[in-house]
Amino acid sequence: MTSVPPPNFVPAPPALFMDYAGRRYAINVPRFIIGREKGACHLLLNDPNVSRQHAAIELSSGAFFIVDLGSRNGIGYNGHRVHRKQIVEGDRFEINGHTFGFSFRNP
Numbered sequence: 001m002t003s004v005p006p007p008n009f010v011p012a013p014p015a016l017f018m019d020y021a022g023r024r025y026a027i028n029v030p031r032f033i034i035g036r037e038k039g040a041c042h043l044l045l046n047d048p049n050v051s052r053q054h055a056a057i058e059l060s061s062g063a064f065f066i067v068d069l070g071s072r073n074g075i076g077y078n079g080h081r082v083h084r085k086q087i088v089e090g091d092r093f094e095i096n097g098h099t100f101g102f103s104f105r106n107p
Contacts, residue, residue: 016064016087018043018057019101026106027064032057034095035069049073049096057087064102066093 016027025043035041037052045054051071058065064087068074074081076094085091091102 015104015106016057017103017106019103020098024106027057030059033069034100045095045098047096047098050098054095055093063087066091071095 018025018027018032020043029042032043033041033053033056034043034045034050035052035054036045036047036050038044040053051069051073053069054071054073055075056067056069058067066075066077066082066085066087068083073096074083076082077085077091082093087102089102089104093100093102
C-alpha cells in the first residue's frame with residue numbers, strides 16, 4: 001500500500017545549522033539575515049565594516065543559498081567574492097573576517 005500525501009502537503013526543508021563564534025544556530029526561517037542593524041537581523045555582528053543587512057540565508061525550491069544583500073565588502077568563499085551560492089555540507093563563508101560554517105547535521 002502506497003501512502004499519498006494530502007494535496008496541500010509541503011515537505012519540511014532540510015535542517016541547516018550555522019556555526020559562528022563557538023555557537024551553533026539553527027536556520028529555521030525562510031530568510032535569515034546577518035548584519036549589524038538591531039531589530040532587522042537574526043544574527044547581529046557588531047562591526048562597522050559589516051552592512052546593516054549584509055547577507056541572507058534563503059530557502060528556495062528546497063535548497064539554501066547565501067545571498068549578498070548589496071553589501072560594500074561582500075561575502076568571501078574560497079578566496080573569491082560571491083553574490084549568491086547554494087550552500088552545501090561543510091561550506092565556510094567569510095564576512096569581513098567573521099567566518100561562518102554550515103552543516104545539515106546536528107551532532
